[in-house]
Amino acid sequence: MAIFVSIFLILPGLTGIHSISTVSQVTVEEGGSISIPCFYESEYTDHVKYLCKGHTWDICSYEIKTNEKSSTKYSVSDNKNQRMVTFIINDLKTKDTNYYWCNMEIKRGPDDGKYFHVRVTGKGDATLYVDSQKVTGFIGDQITIDCHYRGSKQIKWCRTGGEGPTSCVTNSGKIDDTKVTINRNTPGVITVTMSELRERSSGWYWCTDEDLQMPVHVTIKERPTTTTIATTTTTTTIQPTTISSTSKPVDHTYVSQEPTTEQTGTHSSSSNHLLSFIIPLCLLLLIVTVAVLTWFMLKRRKSPATAEDEQTVTYSTVTHVRKTTAQQINTEDEADVMYSTVFYIAQQNTHQVEDKDENVTYSTVVRH
Incomplete structure (x- = not known):
């Protein structure tokens, strides 16, 4: 069978x-x-x-x-x-x-x-496997691949293509001018390091123990260039201006610096936090102002009327002075005389009363 x-x-x-x-x-x-x-x-x-x-x-x-x-x-x-x-x-x-x-x-x-x-x-x-079947590196750098295996067979690193594996490395050596080093210090793992990478190092490789293979695709490319944005500092000098004959000229120097992207982000974040604080505060002040004005107007409507319509009142005190006996004898024929002291109490209101109102004088006469 x-x-x-x-x-x-x-x-x-x-x-x-x-x-x-x-x-x-x-x-x-x-x-x-x-x-x-x-x-x-x-x-x-x-x-x-x-x-x-x-x-x-x-x-x-x-x-x-x-x-x-x-x-x-x-x-x-x-x-x-x-x-x-x-x-x-x-x-x-x-x-x-x-x-x-x-x-x-x-x-x-x-x-x-x-x-x-x-x-x-x-x-x-799994008897033979890798962490990832896709590995990317840059020209001139190095990459590392870990091949995990079970058993006592010796694992090799080979490059394949066309008719099959073209060359293999067991410990160290070169594959198409690419340096290959294999580390076996960890049981069950071989660590393959490919250095001096070049563009033609790209292709399919695999870990193999002759019976099993685990394909790994390697991609080597140019390292992307990093663009460094230089910060430019500009100094502007304003000529001194004389305000008066006694004032001293002042030299104003301003330094302006173009913000970087991180600074712009920080300023934007700070502005947002500041706006989130200022807007509620302004609303609170507006509410308090409206409340105070409303209270003032209501209080003014409920206040007592002014004393413009009140009449001016004069109060007086009349005192009867009794004559002595001598005075009575000498002036028997004279009529009794009453004396009074009039006190004029002025109103605090400075407004003039209307023409139709008349001043009224009140008095109290007591006869003894």
Whole structure:
């Protein structure tokens, strides 16, 4: 039975064994995703590429083609300049463990393809994996990739493309003039450091123990230039002005500085806080002012009427002075005389009374 299965796996790939290359087997944790690059010859540049799933060629089912839209499960991109098609499988489940085929559609004849095996494991059970399949670096700098593995096999770092791995590094060395150093100090992890990076260092690499591979795409580009905005300080001198003959001239010097972006943001924030304080305060002052004016007007309406209509009143006190006996004898024939003292109490009101009002004098006469 094993021989029968092997025949079905090998025969479909015979036509593409020298024209298509890809990984042989990868392991992925459940819920994760995997990117698989397939390299092809120039004769397939304009052909439709597709991914299908199945143990054998005759039961392989189509999943996605380069002339179709991507789905949430599968996506594909074809880089014709590098003669490379990349298939991405997302949200892998245990049931997705299977053989997949990277195929080139041929209209007149059987399609050409290359198969690879995807094994989906439980959390933490992947045999070989990396933290990320996409790494970006800058020319002249260095990048670091950690390859995690299980088992005692020796892990290597290789670059692939075209017919397959072109060169590998086990401990240290160079790949296409890019310096590679491998650190094995941490059990279960090899740390790959690529230094002296250049633009041609970009491409697909993978960690491999010969049975398993984990592809990693490296992108090297120019470091973006940072623009430094210089702060310009301008000094303006105003000539002294003589105000009078006794005043001394004063030299006014003003220094204006263009604010930076951070200063502008700070000033804007301070202005916003200041406005949020001033506006409620102005409203409060307006309310208090209106309340005071209203109270004053109401109080004025309720105040007693002025004394303009009141008449001027004069009060007097009359005192009867009894004469002595001698005075009575001498003046028996004279009539009694009454004396009175009149006190005029002036009103505090300075307003003049109306012409029709008359002054009234009140007096009290007491006869003894």
